[in-house]
Amino acid sequence: GNSVTQMEGPVTLSEEAFLTINCTYTATGYPSLFWYVQYPGEGLQLLLKATKADDKGSNKGFEATYRKETTSFHLEKGSVQVSDSAVYFCALKASSGGYNKLIFGAGTRLAVHP
Amino acid sequence: DAGVIQSPRHEVTEMGQEVTLRCKPISGHDYLFWYRQTMMRGLELLIYFNNNVPIDDSGMPEDRFSAKMPNASFSTLKIQPSEPRDSAVYFCASSTVFPDSGANVLTFGAGSRLTVL
Numbered sequence: 212g213n214s215v216t217q218m219e220g221p222v223t224l225s226e227e228a229f230l231t232i233n234c235t236y237t238a239t240g241y242p243s244l245f246w247y248v249q250y251p252g253e254g255l256q257l258l259l260k261a262t263k264a265d266d267k268g269s270n271k272g273f274e275a276t277y278r279k280e281t282t283s284f285h286l287e288k289g290s291v292q293v294s295d296s297a298v299y300f301c302a303l304k305a306s307s308g309g310y311n312k313l314i315f316g317a318g319t320r321l322a323v324h325p
Numbered sequence: 326d327a328g329v330i331q332s333p334r335h336e337v338t339e340m341g342q343e344v345t346l347r348c349k350p351i352s353g354h355d356y357l358f359w360y361r362q363t364m365m366r367g368l369e370l371l372i373y374f375n376n377n378v379p380i381d382d383s384g385m386p387e388d389r390f391s392a393k394m395p396n397a398s399f400s401t402l403k404i405q406p407s408e409p410r411d412s413a414v415y416f417c418a419s420s421t422v423f424p425d426s427g428a429n430v431l432t433f434g435a436g437s438r439l440t441v442l
Contacts, residue, residue, distance in 0.1 A: 247431075254329070254416055254433025255368075300368065312381070313358075313431065317367035 213238045213305040215316035220298075223322045224291055232286040232319045234275075234301035242303040244268075244277055244284040249298045249318070258286075258299070291323045329434035331417050337440045343405040346437045349398055350419030358431070359392055359402050360416040368416075374400065407441045414438045 218233040236242065243262045247255040259268030264279035273288045284301060301316040330349040338344055350357050358373040372382040377394045385392070389408070394400040404411055418433045 252435070254418070254435050255431075256433070257430040313370065315360075315368040315370075 213242070213303060213312065213314050215301050215303055215314055217299075217301050217316035217319050220318075220320035221322055222319060223324065226293055226323055226325050227290045228323075230286070230288040230291045230295075230321070232299055232301075232321070234284045234286065234316060236282050236284065236301070236303050238282075238303055238305045240305065241279075242305045244275070245302040245304070245313075246273070246275055246284070246286050247300040247302060247315070249300065251297070255300060291321070293323045293325055296321055296323045329417055329419050329432050331415075331434035331437050333437055334435065335438050335440075337442065338407055339442050340408055341406045342441075343403065344407045344411075344439060344441075346402040346415050346417075346439070348400045348402070348417030348434060350400070350417070351432055352398065354419035354421050354432075356420040356422065357394060357400050358416075358418040358420075359400070360418065360433075361413045362416060362436070363413045371402070404439075407439075409441045412439055412441050 214237045216235050245260045246258040248258045249255045258273055259270040261268040261277035264277055267274060267276045275284050275286045277284055298318045298320045300318045302313055304313050329351055332347045356375055359371040360368050361371055362368045369384055371384045372392045373380055374394045390404055392402045414436045416433050416436045418431045420431045
C-alpha cells in the first residue's frame with residue numbers, strides 16, 4: 212500500500228545549523244509529494260510540494276527534491292532559525308480504489324535553540 | 326475569509342458521553358477532510374467529503390464514529406459513546422479540489438482537542 216516514513220524526532224539544532232529531515236515513500240504510480248508544517252497550537256500548513264520526478268519544491272528557505280530512484284523527498288534548509296521550531300510532515304497524494312488519498316507521515320519535531 | 330473554523334477548541338468529557346465536533350470549511354471549497362492526531366498514531370485521515378457526499382470513510386475507527394455534511398458550509402464529527410482512547414486532536418481541513426499538483430492546497434483548521442476521562 213501507500214505509505215510515508217519520516218525520520219524520528221525530535222531533531223534539536225542550534226540556530227544557523229543545517230537541517231535535513233528524511234522522508235521516503237511507498238506508492239504505486241507517480242504520486243505528488245508535499246511537506247506540511249505545524250506550529251504549536253495550529254493546524255498544518257503547506258510548506259512546499261513537488262509533482263514529478265526531479266522536481267524541486269522550495270519555500271521560506273526550505274527545499275526538497277523528488278527522487279524517484281530512491282523514493283525520497285528529504286527536506287533541507289541551509290540555516291535554521293528559532294522560528295522554524297515546529298513539527299514537519301511529509302505527505303503524498305496517491306490514488307487507491309478509484310479514490311484519491313492524501314497520506315501523511317508521522318511527523319518530525321524540530322527544536323531550534325539560540 | 327476566516328479560514329476553516331472548528332469548534333469547540335477544547336472539550337473535556339466523561340467516558341460514555343456523546344461528543345460532537347463541528348467544522349465550517351472555507352466558502353467555495355468542495356472537499357472536506359476530518360483527521361485525528363495522536364502521539365501514538367500521528368495524523369490519520371478519518372473521512373473525506375466531496376460536494377457534501379462522503380467519498381472515503383475507511384479511516385473511521387468504528388461504529389461509534391459518524392460524520393455528516395448536511396450542506397456545503399457545515400460538517401460534524403460525532404462520537405457516541407466516547408472512550409478514553411478517543412482522546413486526540415481532531416482536525417478539519419478543506420480544499421477547492423483534491424489537494425494535488427495544482428495551486429490548490431489543503432487548509433487546516435486549528436483543531437479540536439478532545440479529552441475523554
